[in-house]
Amino acid sequence: MTQSNPAVWPTLQAHDAPALIDYLVEVFGFVVGARYGDGDRVDHAQLNWPEGTGGLMMGSYKPGTDWCREPGSAGAYIVTADVDALYARVQDHNADITRPLGSTDYGSREFAVRDPEGNLWSFGTYAGEPRQS
Incomplete structure (x- = not known):
């Protein structure tokens, strides 16, 4: 099955959520594809x-719901x-870098950042191993 959209x-x-969306856009370069909700409530973003074709979905914390996850x-x-350019961008925004840019033993250049909510984001050049047929 060939798919053009992320699965x-x-x-x-x-x-x-509004502040985290702003952070992810400004600091990391994500692009808002959709955002629903009123005021400070984000029902879906x-x-x-x-x-590439990847992305993430997020919303406001809603305790007691069936799809609730602890923020952070x-x-x-x-x-x-271009991990070097992204690392420079993250540094320019004084982000909380938890692992500085470096090379790994599996051939990637990577760094890691903690966002204001506490989530960990790792950025690197390792695109995974080729899929086996």
């Missing part, structure tokens, strides 16, 4: 990664073609 969407919730407990790895 895997990491999801997270935030205490201050789609943030697209500009370098998510983690994601995002592939970027």
Whole structure:
């Protein structure tokens, strides 16, 4: 099955979803694909990664609902073609860098950041191993 749209969407919730959306757009470069809700409430937001078909979905923290997750407990790895430029951008925004840019033993250049809600974001050049038929 060939698919042109992403089929895997990491999801997270935030205490201050509008502020986190602004942060992810300004600091990391995500692009808002959709946003629904009124005022400070975000019922659903789609943030697209500009370098490919991936993205994430997020919304405001809603305790007691069947799809509730504790804000600040998510983690994601995002592939970027220009990790050096993204690292410079993150540094320019004084982001909370938890692992500085460096090379790994599996051939990637990566760094990690904690967002204002506490989620961990790792950015690197490792695009995964080729799929086996």
